[in-house]
Amino acid sequence: MAVHSQVRPIDERELARVLAEASAAGTPLEILGAGSKQKIGRPIQTAASVSSKAMRGITLYEPSEMVMTARAGTPLAEVEATLAKRGQMLAFEPVDYGPMMGGEAGQATIGGVFAANVSGPRRVAAGAARDHLLGIRGVNGRGEIFKSGGRVMKNVTGYDLCRGLAGSWGTLAVLSEVTFKVLPAPEKTGTLVLFDLPDEIAVEALCTAMASPFEVSGAVHLQAALAARLEHPGLRSQGKAVTALRVENFAKSVAYRKGRLKDLLKAYGTIMDLERGASQQFWNEMRGLSVLRGSDAPVWRISTRPTAGPKVVTALSSYMECHAFYDWSGGLVWAEVPPTTDAGAADVRRVIAGLGGHATLIRAEPQVRAAVEVFQPLEAGLDRLSRRLKTAFDPAGILNPGRMYAGM
Amino acid sequence: MALALPEPDRAVVRRREVIVAQLRRLVPPQTIIADEEGRRAYETDALTAYRRLPLAVALPQSTEEVSRLLRYCHDNDIKVVARGAGTSLSGGALPAEDALVIGVSRMNRVLDIDIVNRTARVETGITNLGISEAVKARGFFYAPDPSSQLACTLAGNLGMNSGGAHCLKYGVTTNNVLGMRVVLMDGEVVDIGGAHLDAAGYDLMGLVIGSEGQFGMVTEGTVRILRSPEGARPMLLGFGSSEAAGNCVSAIIGAGIIPVAIEFMDKPAIQVCEAFARAGYPTDVEALLIVEVEGSSEEIADLLAVVSGIANGFNPSAVRISQSSEESAAIWKGRKSAFGAIGRIADYYCMDGVIPLKRLGEVLVRISRICDRRGLKVANIFHAGDGNLHPLILYDANDDAQAERAEEAGAEILKLCVEVGGCLTGEHGVGLEKRDLMRIQFGPTDLAQQMRIKTVFDPKWLLNPGKVFPLDGRDACRELGRELDRDLGSGAA
Numbered sequence: 001m002a003v004h005s006q007v008r009p010i011d012e013r014e015l016a017r018v019l020a021e022a023s024a025a026g027t028p029l030e031i032l033g034a035g036s037k038q039k040i041g042r043p044i045q046t047a048a049s050v051s052s053k054a055m056r057g058i059t060l061y062e063p064s065e066m067v068m069t070a071r072a073g074t075p076l077a078e079v080e081a082t083l084a085k086r087g088q089m090l091a092f093e094p095v096d097y098g099p100m101m102g103g104e105a106g107q108a109t110i111g112g113v114f115a116a117n118v119s120g121p122r123r124v125a126a127g128a129a130r131d132h133l134l135g136i137r138g139v140n141g142r143g144e145i146f147k148s149g150g151r152v153m154k155n156v157t158g159y160d161l162c163r164g165l166a167g168s169w170g171t172l173a174v175l176s177e178v179t180f181k182v183l184p185a186p187e188k189t190g191t192l193v194l195f196d197l198p199d200e201i202a203v204e205a206l207c208t209a210m211a212s213p214f215e216v217s218g219a220v221h222l223q224a225a226l227a228a229r230l231e232h233p234g235l236r237s238q239g240k241a242v243t244a245l246r247v248e249n250f251a252k253s254v255a256y257r258k259g260r261l262k263d264l265l266k267a268y269g270t271i272m273d274l275e276r277g278a279s280q281q282f283w284n285e286m287r288g289l290s291v292l293r294g295s296d297a298p299v300w301r302i303s304t305r306p307t308a309g310p311k312v313v314t315a316l317s318s319y320m321e322c323h324a325f326y327d328w329s330g331g332l333v334w335a336e337v338p339p340t341t342d343a344g345a346a347d348v349r350r351v352i353a354g355l356g357g358h359a360t361l362i363r364a365e366p367q368v369r370a371a372v373e374v375f376q377p378l379e380a381g382l383d384r385l386s387r388r389l390k391t392a393f394d395p396a397g398i399l400n401p402g403r404m405y406a407g408m
Numbered sequence: 409m410a411l412a413l414p415e416p417d418r419a420v421v422r423r424r425e426v427i428v429a430q431l432r433r434l435v436p437p438q439t440i441i442a443d444e445e446g447r448r449a450y451e452t453d454a455l456t457a458y459r460r461l462p463l464a465v466a467l468p469q470s471t472e473e474v475s476r477l478l479r480y481c482h483d484n485d486i487k488v489v490a491r492g493a494g495t496s497l498s499g500g501a502l503p504a505e506d507a508l509v510i511g512v513s514r515m516n517r518v519l520d521i522d523i524v525n526r527t528a529r530v531e532t533g534i535t536n537l538g539i540s541e542a543v544k545a546r547g548f549f550y551a552p553d554p555s556s557q558l559a560c561t562l563a564g565n566l567g568m569n570s571g572g573a574h575c576l577k578y579g580v581t582t583n584n585v586l587g588m589r590v591v592l593m594d595g596e597v598v599d600i601g602g603a604h605l606d607a608a609g610y611d612l613m614g615l616v617i618g619s620e621g622q623f624g625m626v627t628e629g630t631v632r633i634l635r636s637p638e639g640a641r642p643m644l645l646g647f648g649s650s651e652a653a654g655n656c657v658s659a660i661i662g663a664g665i666i667p668v669a670i671e672f673m674d675k676p677a678i679q680v681c682e683a684f685a686r687a688g689y690p691t692d693v694e695a696l697l698i699v700e701v702e703g704s705s706e707e708i709a710d711l712l713a714v715v716s717g718i719a720n721g722f723n724p725s726a727v728r729i730s731q732s733s734e735e736s737a738a739i740w741k742g743r744k745s746a747f748g749a750i751g752r753i754a755d756y757y758c759m760d761g762v763i764p765l766k767r768l769g770e771v772l773v774r775i776s777r778i779c780d781r782r783g784l785k786v787a788n789i790f791h792a793g794d795g796n797l798h799p800l801i802l803y804d805a806n807d808d809a810q811a812e813r814a815e816e817a818g819a820e821i822l823k824l825c826v827e828v829g830g831c832l833t834g835e836h837g838v839g840l841e842k843r844d845l846m847r848i849q850f851g852p853t854d855l856a857q858q859m860r861i862k863t864v865f866d867p868k869w870l871l872n873p874g875k876v877f878p879l880d881g882r883d884a885c886r887e888l889g890r891e892l893d894r895d896l897g898s899g900a901a
Contacts, residue, residue, distance in 0.1 A: 144857070
């Protein structure tokens with residue numbers, strides 16, 4: 001990557017000035033928070049980067065209204081620590097890409113979390129980052145400051161730019177401040193584990209649990225090869241595939257619901273009940289994507305129907321060696337594949353085309369990410385709308401140009 | 409009433425008969441309603457003070473027919489107003505003399521139910537309740553539940569990003585939709601998302617939902633369906649003041665409990681609803697909360713006991729837990745028929761502002777002052793958990809001066825909501841009603857950015873004209889369209 005300078009505006013007005021100048025000069029900029037996801041996406045060539053890192057601080061927190069506002073560069077860790085002090089949390093539980101991308105843990109900024117719409121295991125029950133975003137302030141590619149949404153729980157005043165900007169990876173606007181919904185942290189977390197299930201049967205068990213009234217808030221399955229990388233000694237040492245379910249609630253409810261789930265799932269084998277600390281550790285590992293660490297083999301993130309998850313993996317396995325970890329009851333597949341020139345892109349796209357969903361090449365060498373489509377190629381109609389949308393926000397094409405799609 | 413409607417395009421109105429004839433060649437002839445009596449049924453929505461006879465009405469039966477109709481209108485510069493069931497309280501479905509109304513009411517089939525993956529694919533003319541009914545036997549439901557759910561369509565819910573009483577726990581429409589088939593104004597059909605939890609690329613689905621029918625027509629939707637809880641039970645909490653009720657709501661949430669619903673009614677609302685529904689509401693209290701929790705019967709009992717304990721800290725004058733499913737149904741019937749019940753005693757103007765809950769006591773006092781000053785009565789009903797107020801300003805529609813005062817009071821209430829940190833609309837949409845208030849909440853660059861996005865989807869600004877943005881913004885819009893074309897032309901792409 002080219003050596004380049006980094007600008008760190010200290011407030012929204014400075015950010016606007018920097019972007020207005022770049023817009024007038026047609027200077028492309030790399031947009032980042034702390035850079036924990038910098039290696040995700042197509043490699044881009046820019047002379048300079050703009051980081052939101054210096055715009056930090058929580059500016060509003062009303063626990064009884066379940067709302068927080070923070071400047072974009074506020075560390076996620078600071079947000080979560082502040083919430084924890086009042087017994088609250090981010091319900092969408094963002095995963096930490098840092099360590100699996102070869103960086104440090106806990107570096108992400110809250111702006112980056114929303115800009116990349118990063119969610120974790122609880123997404124299956126509680127919604128994604130985008131579902132919790134209530135309001136934004138930001139600067140578009142013209143250098144204009146704008147806002148959308150607000151600080152109240154419900155708001156349909158004007159078009160929904162919050163959703164429009166979540167997951168746009170800094171290509172439409174640079175967020176300067178985000179307001180989001182927070183929720184009470186559960187009193188207790190309980191985890192049930194099944195071992196040695198083939199993928200398809202495991203996903204069937206997960207779907208059965210998700211279709212119960214017991215409000216399962218985590219549903220994952222790790223193939224044996226990836227379960228062997230768990231830090232949790234009790235689970236790792238089994239040498240078997242691990243299928244886990246989480247229930248969270250008041251202690252008495254957790255006990256009751258675990259009991260009912262055990263009845264419901266008894267046909268799937270012996271069910272292990274993870275003890276208190278181990279339960280928390282296991283879900284922290286899932287949030288930290290621990291089983292994808294310590295390797296630089298390409299990793300695909302595939303979103304599909306839960307029951308299609310195992311079919312995608314079976315199909316991929318006929319083309320390449322593929323280690324998979326399923327989240328969201330089977331609907332999110334993290335697939336680690338051998339390092340080839342295209343990281344298996346042609347096969348992945350073909351399989352997805354048949355089974356539905358989309359795939360993103362999260363981890364791969366820069367030359368691979370430059371050579372293949374990292375994000376799912378779009379149908380013609382959506383591609384045209386997306387390019388028009390990009391132009392409506394960033395006519396000079398200065399914000400993370402080409403990060404998601406070539407020429408966009 | 410006071411809101412200006414755009415001048416119709418006389419050239420289009422003059423060509424009406426030719427246009428109708430041409431439309432009848434595009435789709436089965438009975439799809440097009442052109443006689444005056446037939447069109448009259450579509451002249452307004454639930455904001456009944458405004459009426460306009462549409463150019464014609466089309467009731468297509470397939471995405472393909474919608475596509476043909478839109479392409480024709482696009483090519484001939486004819487405006488289009490998409491319509492679900494016409495239950496919009498903000499005038500979102502108000503037609504125009506130079507616009508074709510395209511209603512989705514005949515596209516109401518359930519296309520696919522996938523219980524294992526917990527999704528349902530439906531045509532958007534299905535009613536909101538119709539989705540839940542289709543999956544009820546399997547123990548599932550569709551979560552967003554606007555009060556009009558018996559009549560309103562998924563299409564309308566998508567247009568306005570509708571909420572409901574239970575969205576405190578389950579979210580609003582945008583949180584419960586996974587995929588959509590959208591017909592763009594030029595007739596192109598695009599599929600966004602699917603049956604998986606997140607869509608590829610930009611969140612175009614998130615942009616289309618809540619765009620008030622101005623980005624395209626959604627003809628099919630894939631929605632999340634949820635397993636019904638083991639049980640649910642409401643309780644009633646009566647208080648001597650609105651402030652005490654508001655503080656009680658904050659304390660419940662502060663204790664880490666998210667009830668599936670917390671509804672608030674003030675005294676005037678309680679009395680009218682009780683007279684209508686015989687729900688057993690205490691009529692001698694100043695404010696009433698309906699708090700509903702879910703779970704097994706033991707979990708419900710435990711949670712309601714905790715809620716009662718919290719409420720006791722605020723000197724409740726009535727605490728009553730529903731003892732039977734009949735009683736629960738009556739409690740909800742009273743709440744969900746509130747608008748209808750009040751409609752029996754007076755005409756009303758229903759507001760939809762949202763405020764930070766902390767400001768509740770102060771805001772309610774100021775709302776009653778705003779109405780008092782104009783000699784108008786007001787009843788308050790709202791979703792307390794999320795601060796979404798529904799003040800109902802009572803007036804006599806046959807008295808023009810009173811109607812105008814009601815509109816003024818409404819505007820002042822919404823300004824107050826914005827002033828205390830809230831917004832103009834929580835679930836009804838801007839529509840026609842709040843169009844001219846948009847500048848209170850948004851600055852010029854905020855509105856320009858929104859209008860640029862409108863131009864992305866509908867470059868000729870033909871869809872649902874005259875809504876959402878102040879009318880004098882329209883010339884700016886045309887300029888934005890030219891600007892986007894220029895920018896696209898000069899871009900590397």
